[in-house]
Amino acid sequence: MIANYRLLLLTVLLSFHQLSAQHPKEVIETFFEAFHKKDTTSLKDFFTIDAGLVSVQNSLSGVRTKEESVEDFIQAIGAIPDDLSFEERLLSFNVVDASGMTLVFTPYEFYVNGSFSHCGTNVFTLVEKESKWKILALYDTRNKSCEFSNQTN
Secondary structure (H helix, E strand, O other): HHHHHHHHHHHHHHHHHHHHOOHHHHHHHHHHHHHHHHHHHHHHHEEEEEEEEEEEEEEEEEEEEEEEEEHHHHHHHOOOOOOOOOEEEEEEEEEEEEOEEEEEEEEEEEEEEEEEEEEEEEEEEEEEEEEEEEEEEEEEEEEEEOOOOOOOO
């Protein structure tokens, strides 16, 4: 009888854990809500302490990479003038469970003050810590031409 209660309790606890942890897609959507609002306080909470950010820019002169820390990213967002608006429109989500981490691919188009700026693909590496998904790494490509950049399959 006690074994049945323990099994029932374990089942309830596991069910609660699954309900309390957001799905990675929801985490990314919430991240971009904070990003568009330039909410630097909220943005910090999405990252692990040692998260890495890398941008890959493709141009006629070749490929350039730029690495930055979470602190640099947060400072850059905080420095954006209030009269400048931007929107990163996510075109789709491809979520891949990779045994202990989750990868989320999101092709996007980026607009500044309503005008197209560039496009590319984000690659989020997420890990679950204390029932919350955190960004371990964020890679993005930046392209002026979108005909090849949004192919994730």
